[in-house]
Amino acid sequence: MTRNDPIYLDANATTPLHPTVVEVMRPWVSEEFGNPSSSHPAGRRAAQAVNNARGQVAALLNARPEEIVFTGGGSEANNLALKGVAWGRRERGRHLIISGVEHPAVREPSRFLEREGWAVSVLPVDGCGRVDPQDVADALRPDTVLVSVMHANNETGSLNPLAEVATLCRERGVLVHTDAAQSVGKIPVNTEGLEVDLVTLAGHKLHGPKGVGALYVRDGLELEPLIHGAGHEQGRRAGTENVAGVVGLGAACRWAHTEGLVTYAEAVRERRDRIHELLAAALPGLALNGHPEERLPNTLNVSIPGVLGREVLAACPEVAASTGSACHEDADYPSEVLMAMGLSKDRALGSMRLSLSLLTGDEDVERAAAALAAAARSVGFQP
Numbered sequence: 001m002t003r004n005d006p007i008y009l010d011a012n013a014t015t016p017l018h019p020t021v022v023e024v025m026r027p028w029v030s031e032e033f034g035n036p037s038s039s040h041p042a043g044r045r046a047a048q049a050v051n052n053a054r055g056q057v058a059a060l061l062n063a064r065p066e067e068i069v070f071t072g073g074g075s076e077a078n079n080l081a082l083k084g085v086a087w088g089r090r091e092r093g094r095h096l097i098i099s100g101v102e103h104p105a106v107r108e109p110s111r112f113l114e115r116e117g118w119a120v121s122v123l124p125v126d127g128c129g130r131v132d133p134q135d136v137a138d139a140l141r142p143d144t145v146l147v148s149v150m151h152a153n154n155e156t157g158s159l160n161p162l163a164e165v166a167t168l169c170r171e172r173g174v175l176v177h178t179d180a181a182q183s184v185g186k187i188p189v190n191t192e193g194l195e196v197d198l199v200t201l202a203g204h205k206l207h208g209p210k211g212v213g214a215l216y217v218r219d220g221l222e223l224e225p226l227i228h229g230a231g232h233e234q235g236r237r238a239g240t241e242n243v244a245g246v247v248g249l250g251a252a253c254r255w256a257h258t259e260g261l262v263t264y265a266e267a268v269r270e271r272r273d274r275i276h277e278l279l280a281a282a283l284p285g286l287a288l289n290g291h292p293e294e295r296l297p298n299t300l301n302v303s304i305p306g307v308l309g310r311e312v313l314a315a316c317p318e319v320a321a322s323t324g325s326a327c328h329e330d331a332d333y334p335s336e337v338l339m340a341m342g343l344s345k346d347r348a349l350g351s352m353r354l355s356l357s358l359l360t361g362d363e364d365v366e367r368a369a370a371a372l373a374a375a376a377r378s379v380g381f382q383p
């Protein structure tokens with residue numbers, strides 16, 4: 001980004017490559033071009049690079065390398081989890097449970113399965129956007145094969161009580177998937193501690209490349225592939241590996257594991273809370289959407305009374321951010337996530353999502369808050 005670019009507060013949409021990721025990827029987009037399945041030296045080097053990356057992803061998740069399946073991003077990982085389990089376990093039952101605030105990359109595969117004859121229960125969420133484990137327990141049926149509850153919500157950052165959900169599902173022999181595309185690299189995601197069976201991550205949310213992600217699949221779990229072909233990824237995803245992307249994802253995970261996570265939470269949380277404080281002081285009535293504490297440290301979703309969030313952002317060229325409803329930026333269409341939380345349509349339409357990264361500096365915080373407050377006043381905010 002150049003000096004004159006707007007202040008980037010849209011890290012939940014995507015993040016730039018970390019410089020170490022660029023360095024590690026460089027040979028794999030230039031002189032190194034071997035196919036990891038080839039037995040000559042160039043192929044063996046590529047296979048070694050893919051294996052190394054698999055170990056780096058596994059280390060971040062406290063998993064084993066053989067439990068990592070590389071995919072073409074978070075959406076594919078979610079599709080593989082839902083359809084793969086549903087198809088792989090179709091003889092055991094045809095009922096799935098998802099939360100009411102899932103990303104479309106979980107919601108749509110579950111709708112697809114519904115059209116194919118599966119029953120899908122959608123769990124309610126509370127006013128902070130979190131699932132109640134008791135609702136999961138109540139929704140479980142003898143034919144339930146999978147529960148999919150996201151770790152952190154992309155719009156509000158609210159964190160679900162995943163460990164509780166996983167424990168009660170495990171007692172009933174039901175698999176649990178979590179879409180952790182937003183949490184991996186921002187907070188610790190430990191597959192052992194959480195006791196989940198499948199975890200989605202997406203490279204571009206943690207300063208890795210776009211178009212590459214991974215699905216953690218607990219050892220021994222049967223899964224029907226989405227893409228049939230040769231035996232790549234232990235027969236779970238056919239196709240010659242995206243070596244450069246996978247290497248970049250590995251480097252991003254390694255950076256998160258050894259450096260990023262160590263400083264991320266505190267550095268980013270402080271700046272996020274400072275923006276919140278400045279905005280709340282400048283815009284009386286500003287409301288926080290999402291859980292005050294059980295939330296990603298980088299995410300601030302707020303509603304400004306009496307104005308439209310998208311109009312505020314349009315009047316604020318100094319800041320690059322999103323409204324709560326990134327998929328419907330142009331329409332007067334409230335965010336489904338905020339509506340599922342029981343917020344009024346006006347409050348949902350008044351929302352904007354500010355999501356920070358380690359690249360957000362202290363001076364960005366002051367400048368962004370001042371610019372957003374001025375933009376809100378320019379589009380009619382009345383204290």
Ligand SMILES: Cc1ncc(COP(=O)(O)O)c(C=O)c1O
Binds near residue numbers: 075105179211
């Ligand atoms: C929670 C969540 N899941 C899945 C995805 C999709 O990931 P990808 O863009 O890599 O397909 C996103 C990206 O917006 C996301 O925020």
